[in-house]
Amino acid sequence: MGNGNDQAASLRNMQSDENKKFDMQSKKAISCISVASGKGGVGKTFISVNLAIAFGLMNRRVLLVDADLGLANADIILGVHPEYSMQDAIFKGKSLTEITVRTEYGIDLISASSGSREMVSMGAARMGIFIKDLISFASEYDVLIFDCAAGIDSNVTSFIAAAPQCAIIANPQPTSIMDVYALSKLIHQDNLTENTGLIVNMVSDDNEGMKVARTLNFVSERYLSKSMELLGVIPYSPNVERAMHSRKPMIIKYEDDIVSDRIKKTAKGILQRQTALTSIGNINTDKLVNGFLNI
Numbered sequence: 089m090g091n092g093n094d095q096a097a098s099l100r101n102m103q104s105d106e107n108k109k110f111d112m113q114s115k116k117a118i119s120c121i122s123v124a125s126g127k128g129g130v131g132k133t134f135i136s137v138n139l140a141i142a143f144g145l146m147n148r149r150v151l152l153v154d155a156d157l158g159l160a161n162a163d164i165i166l167g168v169h170p171e172y173s174m175q176d177a178i179f180k181g182k183s184l185t186e187i188t189v190r191t192e193y194g195i196d197l198i199s200a201s202s203g204s205r206e207m208v209s210m211g212a213a214r215m216g217i218f219i220k221d222l223i224s225f226a227s228e229y230d231v232l233i234f235d236c237a238a239g240i241d242s243n244v245t246s247f248i249a250a251a252p253q254c255a256i257i258a259n260p261q262p263t264s265i266m267d268v269y270a271l272s273k274l275i276h277q278d279n280l281t282e283n284t285g286l287i288v289n290m291v292s293d294d295n296e297g298m299k300v301a302r303t304l305n306f307v308s309e310r311y312l313s314k315s316m317e318l319l320g321v322i323p324y325s326p327n328v329e330r331a332m333h334s335r336k337p338m339i340i341k342y343e344d345d346i347v348s349d350r351i352k353k354t355a356k357g358i359l360q361r362q363t364a365l366t367s368i369g370n371i372n373t374d375k376l377v378n379g380f381l382n383i
């Protein structure tokens with residue numbers, strides 16, 4: 089056993105090791121993407137999960153966070169049964185490692201159990217600690233994806249504000265197009281995030297997808313003075329439903345389907361553009377706290 093001086097010195101070393109670790113973590117580069125939409129049921133969860141796997145196939149370590157606190161269902165698409173959720177980490181002292189589900193597709197999932205709006209009742213300070221832990225835990229990964237709830241509630245916009253890249257999902261229906269415009273207007277007016285891109289999903293053919301993209305880009309340039317970058321066009325495919333029933337992700341079960349091909353191309357494009365790239369220390373944890381607390 090050492091004397092008092094030795095102990096003080098080793099404590100100092102430990103502290104400086106911790107500081108070094110923290111500095112390294114906060115500088116760690118990571119791609120952080122929020123997946124959002126104005127209208128519900130347009131394919132956010134489907135695209136989040138399959139994009140996550142596509143990044144995984146490109147040898148990226150991916151953490152998918154189910155940020156839809158009302159209806160969590162990324163686990164269903166991934167065919168996993170999480171034993172614990174975020175609530176267990178916040179209220180029951182479970183560690184982030186314990187609540188993270190490893191999937192056979194090489195990506196990890198943190199789920200929020202359905203009906204978790206009770207989290208709202210917890211204090212911001214406690215949530216703040218959890219979020220800081222979550223982000224420092226995310227430094228082990230290359231890509232962090234938030235699968236958001238539909239709409240423009242403040243909890244959704246908080247997740248968008250925390251990530252440098254937002255992927256807005258649109259469908260060809262006029263109501264979806266209107267809702268995408270409403271969401272992107274809010275994003276630009278409140279300066280929520282630097283990069284807002286569009287993924288048009290469930291199109292009958294590329295012409296339809298390009299038409300939606302052109303319309304949205306036109307109104308965005310005209311009324312928001314900002315162009316809306318197209319991240320991907322994904323057709324409708326009956327195989328999506330089949331994959332869902334088999335509890336296997338689309339891009340694994342039907343790897344030759346055009347939908348799978350497009351999702352992989354979209355993932356590749358996002359990494360190439362580098363617009364989602366940030367450092368761990370730049371992820372807006374305060375905004376995330378608001379998102380989880382629904383304020």
Ligand SMILES: Nc1ncnc2c1ncn2[C@@H]1O[C@H](COP(=O)(O)OP(=O)(O)OP(=O)(O)O)[C@@H](O)[C@H]1O
Nearest residue numbers: 128129130131132133134238290323324325328332
């Ligand atoms: N390209 C596609 N082709 C066929 N079906 C699709 C496609 N994309 C999504 N779907 C189906 O559409 C439905 C809604 O998808 P999903 O749950 O991902 O939407 P969401 O935007 O996450 O919904 P919510 O707003 O409720 O969170 C699901 O049944 C899904 O399998």
Ligand SMILES: [Mg+2]
Nearest residue numbers: 132133156236
């Ligand atoms: Mg969803």
